[in-house]
Structures are given as C-alpha cells and as structure tokens.
Amino acid sequence: MVAFGVIGFLVLILIYFVVRTQTMRRELSQIRHQLKSTDTQSKVSLSAVVMLSGQLQKTYQGRLEGLQKHALISNDDYEVASFVLAQVEFVIMQCCEHKATVEEAIHKALEHSTYDIERINQFIAKQPSEIRVPWCKNSIGGFISACHNLTSERLLLKSKKSPASEEQA
DSSP: HHHHHHHHHHHHHHHHHHHHHHHHHHHHHHHHHHHHHHHHHHHHHHHHHHHHHHHHHHHHHHHHHHHHHHOSSOOHHHHHHHHHHHHHHHHHHHHHHHOOOOOHHHHHHHHHHSHHHHHHHHHHHHSOOOHHHHHHHHHHHHHHHHHHTTTTTHHHHHHHHHHHHHOOO
C-alpha cells in the first residue's frame, strides 16, 4: 500500500513538472515573439531618428548659410557654428544609441577635428542666454534647442540690437 502511495505521489510530481515545462515553453515562445516585435519597432524608430536628425542638420546648416550670406554672423563664429551644426546627426545618434550625454558626444566628435572643447565653450559663452541655457542642459532636447536658436535670424537680430540700444541709453 505504501508503495502505491509513493508511486502515485511520484506520478503527480512528474505530471506537475511536465505541465510546468509546457507552460514555461509557451511563455518563452511568447516572450521571443514580443522581443522580435519590439526589436523591429526599435529598428524602425532608430531609422526614423537617423532620418530626422539628418534633416535637422541640413536645415540648420542651410539657415546658418543664410545668416552668413546676410552678414549676420562673423566668420569666426560661422566656422565654429558650422562645426557644431555639422555634428547634429552624430550627437543625436550617440545620445540615442550609446546613451551618451551631449558633452560626451561632442568630445567624441572633436577627436577627428582641428577644434577643441575650449573653442566651442568660448563660442557658446559669447552667445545669448537663449542658446547658452539649453546648451548647458547637456541633453538632446537642449542641444537641438540651442542649435535651433543658434540659427535663428530673429534671435541674432535681437542680440545685435540690444548692445546698440544700451549704448544710446
């Protein structure tokens, strides 16, 4: 009698483990499917970010060229701003793919250029607060906002008029 009880208990344990294994396989299959779906969505999102950051970079560079043509920006400032704006796509992608800060991405971009961080910092320090404050946030949103304001004709005209109006007063 005891032997039948032990055998029955072992059979129940075996059934439990078989059912548990099947349930875990089903869950694993569902998780794999969700992972593939999420991976596909992230690839699509990343390609969209690449495309949008490239378009932003082209837009900002075009606006900077317009400022240069209208002599609203000095040649030295134009060179540094041109470098910064040429790095928009790189910085955004470094921040999105590698979770880098803007400062880390700029340092990485400077490795392959003749510029140094001091020159960039001096350039930013000369800019109005609408550019400096977002830049100092060290985030993608702040970087994009700073680049947008850097190429804003309205902001440059406003900053050029401010010192002249202070001298008259």
